[in-house]
Amino acid sequence: MKNERSSEGYWRILMRQFRRSRASLAALGIILVFFGIAAAADLIANDKPIIMKYRGEIFFPVLKDYAVRLGISRWQSQFQNVTFKEFTRSNFKEGDWARFAPIPYSPKEVSLSVARQNPSSQHWFGTDDLGRDVASRVVHGSRVSLSVGFVAVSIYLVIGLVVGALAGYYGGVPDIIASRLIEIMMTIPTFFLIITIVAFLPQSIFNIMLVIGVTNWPTIARLTRGEVLKAKSLEYVVAANALGASGLRTVFRHILPNTLAPVLVAATFGVASAILIESALSFLGFGVSESTASWGAMLLTARQLLPGYWWLTAFPGVAIFLTVLSYNLVGEGLRDAADPRLRG
Amino acid sequence: MVGSNGAPGAQERISALDGAAASIRGMRTYFLKRLLLIVPTLIGISVISFLIIHLAPGDPTALKFSDDQRTGNPEHIIRETRALYGLDDPLPVQYVRWLKRVFTLDFGVSLRDQRPVVDKLKERIPVSLKLSGISLVLAFLLAVPLGVYAAVRQHTVGERFTTVLLFAGYSLPSFWVATMAIVYLGGGDFWNVFPVYGLRSSGSETWPWWQQLQDEVWHLILPVACMTYYALAVLSRYMRTGMLETIRQDYVRTARAKGLTETRVIYRHALRNSVIPLVTLLADVFPALIGGSIVIETLFSIPGMGALSSEAVQSRDYPLLMGIFTVSAFLTLAGVLISDLLYTLVDPRIAYEKRAVV
Numbered sequence: 001m002k003n004e005r006s007s008e009g010y011w012r013i014l015m016r017q018f019r020r021s022r023a024s025l026a027a028l029g030i031i032l033v034f035f036g037i038a039a040a041a042d043l044i045a046n047d048k049p050i051i052m053k054y055r056g057e058i059f060f061p062v063l064k065d066y067a068v069r070l071g072i073s074r075w076q077s078q079f080q081n082v083t084f085k086e087f088t089r090s091n092f093k094e095g096d097w098a099r100f101a102p103i104p105y106s107p108k109e110v111s112l113s114v115a116r117q118n119p120s121s122q123h124w125f126g127t128d129d130l131g132r133d134v135a136s137r138v139v140h141g142s143r144v145s146l147s148v149g150f151v152a153v154s155i156y157l158v159i160g161l162v163v164g165a166l167a168g169y170y171g172g173v174p175d176i177i178a179s180r181l182i183e184i185m186m187t188i189p190t191f192f193l194i195i196t197i198v199a200f201l202p203q204s205i206f207n208i209m210l211v212i213g214v215t216n217w218p219t220i221a222r223l224t225r226g227e228v229l230k231a232k233s234l235e236y237v238v239a240a241n242a243l244g245a246s247g248l249r250t251v252f253r254h255i256l257p258n259t260l261a262p263v264l265v266a267a268t269f270g271v272a273s274a275i276l277i278e279s280a281l282s283f284l285g286f287g288v289s290e291s292t293a294s295w296g297a298m299l300l301t302a303r304q305l306l307p308g309y310w311w312l313t314a315f316p317g318v319a320i321f322l323t324v325l326s327y328n329l330v331g332e333g334l335r336d337a338a339d340p341r342l343r344g
Numbered sequence: 345m346v347g348s349n350g351a352p353g354a355q356e357r358i359s360a361l362d363g364a365a366a367s368i369r370g371m372r373t374y375f376l377k378r379l380l381l382i383v384p385t386l387i388g389i390s391v392i393s394f395l396i397i398h399l400a401p402g403d404p405t406a407l408k409f410s411d412d413q414r415t416g417n418p419e420h421i422i423r424e425t426r427a428l429y430g431l432d433d434p435l436p437v438q439y440v441r442w443l444k445r446v447f448t449l450d451f452g453v454s455l456r457d458q459r460p461v462v463d464k465l466k467e468r469i470p471v472s473l474k475l476s477g478i479s480l481v482l483a484f485l486l487a488v489p490l491g492v493y494a495a496v497r498q499h500t501v502g503e504r505f506t507t508v509l510l511f512a513g514y515s516l517p518s519f520w521v522a523t524m525a526i527v528y529l530g531g532g533d534f535w536n537v538f539p540v541y542g543l544r545s546s547g548s549e550t551w552p553w554w555q556q557l558q559d560e561v562w563h564l565i566l567p568v569a570c571m572t573y574y575a576l577a578v579l580s581r582y583m584r585t586g587m588l589e590t591i592r593q594d595y596v597r598t599a600r601a602k603g604l605t606e607t608r609v610i611y612r613h614a615l616r617n618s619v620i621p622l623v624t625l626l627a628d629v630f631p632a633l634i635g636g637s638i639v640i641e642t643l644f645s646i647p648g649m650g651a652l653s654s655e656a657v658q659s660r661d662y663p664l665l666m667g668i669f670t671v672s673a674f675l676t677l678a679g680v681l682i683s684d685l686l687y688t689l690v691d692p693r694i695a696y697e698k699r700a701v702v
Contacts, residue, residue: 180381184388187676188669189635192653196665197396199657276517280639283519284654303523303643313527317520325515332511 014261017337024333027326034323038142042066045103045136048084052098054091062101105133107140107293119311126311128301138315140293145323148209148278149271155213157267160220161256167221168228169251178221185218194277198286205288208281212274223266227259261338268331272324279320295320371688378684382677386670390446393669394439397662442666451667456659461667464652469671471543472636472648479568480629483575484622488615490576491583495591495618496610507584513577519639522570526643530566538566541645567644571637575629582625586618593617616690623686630679635672 019025043050048061059076061084067073079087088098103124111131119126125134167178194211201207228251231237236258240250281287282296283303290297295316302312426432430441445452451461490506497503530540539545539562548559590596591614599613600606636650645651649668656664 180384180388183381183385184392187385187673187680188389188393189653189672189676191638192635192657192668192672193393193396195638195654196657200396200660272515279517280519284639284642286657299520299523306523306527308527310527313520313523317517317524320517320520321512321515324517325512328511328515 010258010261014334014337018333021333021336024329027329027333030322030326031330034142034146034326037139038146041140041143042101044101045105045107045133045139046101047104047106047109049088049098049100052084052088052096054096054098055093056095103133103136103139105136107132107137108291109133109136116305116309125315126309128298128309128312129305134298134311134315137293137298138295138319141295141298141316141319142323144205144288144292144294145275145278145320148205148212149275149327151209152212152216152274152278153267153270155210156215156217156270157220157263159214159217161224161263163217164221164224165228165251165256168225169232169247169255175225178225182218182221182225185215186222190215191277191280195281195284195286198281203287203289205292205294208278208287212277216270216274219270220263220266223262224256224259227262228255231255231259261334265331265335265338268327268334272327272331275320275324275327375681375685378681382681385677386674389673390443390666390670391439393666393673394442395435397665397669398435398438446670451670452663454664455661456655456664461663464664465649465667465671468636468647468649468652469634471646472634472641472650475564475567475641475646475648476571476633476636478564479571480575480633482568482572483579486572486576487579487583487622488619490580492587492610492615492618494580494584495587498588510577510580513573514581516574518570518574518637519643521573522567522640522643525566525570539563540566543646567640567646570640579622579625582621583618586621587614590614590618620687620691623683623690626679626683626686630676630683633679634675 037044042062042065046062048065050060050062052059052061059079061079064073064075064079068075084098085100085104088096092098105123109132111127113131114123114127115129115131117123117127117131119134123133123135125138127133128137163178163181167175193215197211197215198208201211232255237250237255240254245254278287278294279296279299282294283299285300287296288294290300298316299313299320302309302316305312430438433441442452449462451465453460454464490510494503494506494510525538526540529535529537543560543563544556545559545563548556551559591610593614596609596614599609604613634649635653636648638650638654640646641648641650642654649672652664653668655661656668
């Protein structure tokens with residue numbers, strides 16, 4: 001192929017266009033950093049040592065903890081039911097050492113003697129009313145926010161894509177039913193519906209993901225339906241049909257991949273809004289239980305202690321803002337990249 | 345968007361006059377169809393909300409008596425209460441009974457304080473309407489000039505600054521902003537400038553009207569500001585995009601070429617077409633108008649629909665929940681219809697006979 005440009009695939013063009021926006025690239029970087037933090041949360045903030053030497057043996061308590069929680073291993077008898085900080089202080093002798101995480105507190109570690117402390121070199125972001133370390137909670141809270149964003153959006157992407165594609169392609173009765181369903185869901189006040197269902201279900205993060213997922217699919221379905229309607233009469237679809245491809249194959253193998261760009265844009269904005277919904281739910285007390293380190297739940301704690309203790313409000317708030325802002329910026333960048341009118 | 349590109353020429357205008365009668369007929373059929381389609385939608389909404397609310401765990405009667413010490417034998421009282429409200433009948437029976445009453449606007453009485461649901465709604469809707477209405481009008485009024493500015497002065501320092509600021513506002517969670525506002529401006533450790541509780545001071549009923557008005561405005565500033573900034577961020581972005589698209593159109597270039605002043609080109613020629621996306625947004629905005637903001641109303645203790653929804657959920661008040669669902673859904677449907685009508689007013693190019701009813 002001589003002319004490289006014309007042979008460029010659609011997604012490659014999209015990426016090239018996307019890279020032109022510095023703000024969106026920076027936002028993508030921030031998202032990746034947050035993902036790194038979420039993945040390595042236990043190595044960044046933990047009350048157990050990452051590595052320690054005790055009586056001539058090397059231990060990895062953080063990793064061991066994973067294995068224990070998975071049920072494939074058990075704590076050594078001398079470490080059973082111990083607080084490692086206490087343990088290192090009282091049992092360590094010459095030659096023993098322990099290397100703790102940069103934030104040597106677990107998100108649930110209650111210590112009333114240090115409650116409501118200002119940010120300091122001990123507690124970077126201060127402590128809350130139960131003496132829990134705010135920095136540790138912010139770090140571990142990233143797991144809740146990011147997983148809610150991704151799982152919830154994945155759920156409604158699947159529902160929305162299937163409903164929208166089938167309605168758009170087959171028309172007729174399926175379309176009438178799907179369109180009525182979409183309209184019904186869009187007229188119901190979503191946040192109220194979410195609060196109602198969440199309040200009735202047992203308090204858990206998975207229920208929140210599920211509820212956000214099953215209440216937000218109509219936007220995607222409407223979008224997909226429109227795109228499929230547009231694509232239906234295009235030549236490549238006619239060609240696929242003429243070659244004997246079944247209806248389902250035509251929709252899911254040929255049409256959908258070509259309509260994904262606008263859906264991807266909507267999904268990116270959707271992650272931002274799912275994160276906002278989760279934190280608002282937790283903030284109002286409908287979300288995850290207060291002991292779970294979630295940014296919204298932390299803001300609820302802060303709200304109950306108002307006025308004062310600015311650090312309880314500021315840090316989780318900034319975390320939410322940065323995450324949501326980054327997803328919105330990436331969504332914006334993708335939308336501009338997918339818009340041929342802006343292509344230069 | 346439906347319709348031809350650009351403004352119609354003289355020839356087209358004549359034929360458009362010919363087609364006007366046909367288009368009005370088309371419009372009438374279109375809206376008739378839309379009206380008819382509201383019926384299945386409404387039934388669907390009521391069935392869905394009925395099922396969600398009734399299949400949910402959490403017995404309202406148990407909840408009602410759980411904190412009541414006076415009732416000696418709760419078992420038998422709970423049974424009697426269930427019979428009284430018909431909670432023991434099969435679900436379809438309960439649904440049909442409820443639907444029959446809804447036609448007479450009777451949503452039953454709240455399980456919590458025995459007051460008719462309709463009365464509660466009547467009391468709360470105006471509060472939310474006022475709060476959300478003021479913020480939305482403000483947001484629309486500010487969004488148009490801001491959006492125009494950001495589009496016309498593209499790539500200037502001022503435009504960059506405005507756009508970044510609005511984008512940040514778009515990502516700022518309103519519950520966080522409201523909390524911060526309460527801390528810093530509402531009598532926390534910092535300034536005590538604004539009241540943060542309710543809509544008026546206690547005992548203000550006896551004050552002269554102008555003092556009452558001042559009091560109310562004072563109470564509204566923080567909640568309205570917290571609601572406006574977000575709507576403003578959303579709307580002005582739409583406005584900016586609409587304007588950016590419009591000023592690239594041929595007819596705008598023509599207007600410039602014939603020597604019109606820039607102000608006239610922008611405000612008389614381009615603005616009209618770029619406002620259209622905002623009009624379609626009216627439909628999306630409608631639910632918020634009636635439903636109120638759960639977050640803001642709860643935080644500022646404003647007795648609107650948002651706060652009522654939150655109370656209804658917490659006390660598992662089935663009749664009240666159903667009432668809120670049905671009324672908001674109905675008003676939202678009405679809103680969508682109205683915004684459709686408005687759409688034809690601002691953009692006469694839309695031909696309804698060609699528009700599929702969805």
